[in-house]
Amino acid sequence: NAGVTQTPKFQVLKTGQSMTLQCAQDMNHEYMSWYRQDPGMGLRLIHYSVGAGITDQGEVPNGYNVSRSTTEDFPLRLLSAAPSQTSVYFCASRSVTGGRYNEQFFGPGTRLTVL
C-alpha cells in the first residue's frame, strides 16, 4: 500500500491563480479530510468527506472547494489563491467501519506559497 499520497510537494502561485491539490489513498478508507498547518495554530480542518459523493465543511473552509467522486481521491481546489492561503496542506484518511478505534493516516503534505 502506498498509503496517502499528495501532489505536488511544493507549489508557488500568484494571487488570483487557481490550482488543485491532489490527494489519493489506496486503503479503501471512507473518511478523508484536508488540513492546513500554520505556525502556532496546529492543524485546522478545511473540508472532510465521509464517503464518495459526500463532503462537508470543517473549521476553515472559505476559499476552498472539494469533491469526492471516488473513494480513492479527494482533491482540494483553490479557485482564486490569496496570500493568506500560504500554508502546508495535509490530506488524511481513516476507516470508519469498526467504529472509533481507527487511526488517521496523513499524507506527506504540500507546501503552498501564494505571492
Next chain:
Amino acid sequence: AQSVSQHNHHVILSEAASLELGCNYSYGGTVNLFWYVQYPGQHLQLLLKYFSGDPLVKGIKGFEAEFIKSKFSFNLRKPSVQWSDTAEYFCAVRGNNAGNMLTFGGGTRLMVKP
C-alpha cells in the same frame, strides 16, 4: 465544540533530560486522545492514543501519556530524551463518535541539544 490547548510552544532540553508536554482539552462527552509527532520535513506520525481502559498509555520510542479525566488533560512524557526526538508534537482529540472530526492543539516544538 471541542478544543485542545498545548501550553508550551517551544521547549529546549539537553539530551537525557526528562520531558513533559502539557495538553488540555475541552469536550462535553467521551473522547479519544492522540499525540502525533512531526519530524523536520516529514508528515505527521501517530505517537500514541487513548480510547479507554488504563489511563497510562505507552507509545513508540519510549513515550507515554496519562489521561486524567478530572483535569481534562493528556500530558506526554518521556524519561530521557534524545537528540533524535527533536520534532514538533501535536495533541489531538476526537469526540467518541466514528464520524467526529479530529481537533489539534497548536503544537509544541521540541529541540534537544546534543
